[in-house]
C-alpha cells in the first residue's frame with residue numbers, strides 16, 4: 355500500500371463528513387447526489403436531496419415523473435439542463451439496465467448528463483470500481499502537492515491526473531475518491547489551506563516552499579456573455595402570464611415576457627402588442643437587478659403590466675405560482691409579489 359493512499363484513507367476514516375448520500379445507500383441515491391452536487395455546494399444540496407429521495411425514491415419513479423413536478427422539486431438548484439437529463443437518464447436506465455445504474459464505464463458514459471468525472475464518482479462509490487473522479491478540487495490538491503503549473507482547464511491535464519490517480523488508488527476506490535473530495539472541500543480549499551491539519555503536508559511541495567496559493571494555474575476564464583432584458587409580468591390583477599422560454603439559457607422553462615434590451619415603457623407596450631397581441635393598460639417598473647449564470651450575465655429591469663384580457667395565454671394565480679409551477683430563480687427574484 356503506498357504512503358499517499360494510506361495517509362489519505364486514515365485521515366478520511368477519522369474526518370469524513372456525515373452526508374445523507376453516504377453509508378447504506380443504493381446506486382440511485384449515489385447517482386442523484388453526484389448530479390445535484392455538480393456546480394452546487396454540499397450544504398445547498400442536502401435539503402433538495404432529502405426531499406427528492408422521499409418523493410422520487412427510484413429510477414423507476416424518476417423515469418415516470420411529470421416534468422412540472424420534477425422542475426418544482428429542482429426549483430432553486432439552477433442549471434435546469436441537469437434536471438432534464440435526470441429524467442432522460444432514468445428512462446435509459448429503466449429501459450436498458452433494469453432500473454439499476456450500470457456497473458461498466460462504457461455504459462455509464464453513454465447516459466445523458468454523465469461525463470468522465472460523474473461516471474468515475476458513481477462507479478467507484480456504488481461498485482468500488484477503480485475509476486478516479488477528477489474535478490477542480492482534486493486538481494487543486496495535486497498541482498499544489500507537485501508544484502505543477504499545468505493549466506487545469508485543459509482536458510489533457512485532467513486526463514493525465516486521472517491516469518496518475520488510477521495508478522495510485524488501492525482497494526477502497528470509492529473511499530479514496532470521497533477522501534479527496536472531502537480534503538478539497540474542508541482542508542485544501544481555494545482561498546484557505548489548513549496545511550497544518552492536512553494529512554499530506556509531508557508530501558506537499560507547495561506547502562514546503564510556501565507557494566500554496568500560486569497553484570493551481572488556470573487560464574483567465576472567458577468573459578461572461580452580457581444580456582439586457584426588460585422582464586414583464588403581465589396580469590389581469592388575478593392571474594399572471596408565464597410562457598415556456600423559446601431559446602437560449604432556460605429554454606422550455608416557464609418565464610415571464612422577456613424583451614431583448616432595456617426599453618422605454620412605450621416601447622414595451624408597443625412590442626407586447628406587436629408580438630403577443632395583448633393590450634396593456636398600465637405598466638409600472640418594479641425592480642432592477644442582475645442574475646448570473648455560469649456563462650452569462652443578465653441585467654434586468656422588471657415591470658408589472660396590467661391588461662384586461664390575458665387571451666388564451668397560460669396564466670397562473672399567485673397561489674399556483676408559489677406552489678405548483680416551477681419558476682427559475684432568475685425570474686423568481688423579480689416577482690412583483
Ligand code: SF4
Pocket residue numbers: 495498499541542543547548549552553554555558559560561566
Ligand atoms: S499541505 Fe496544504 S497545500 Fe498541500 S495538499 Fe495539504 S492543504 Fe493542500
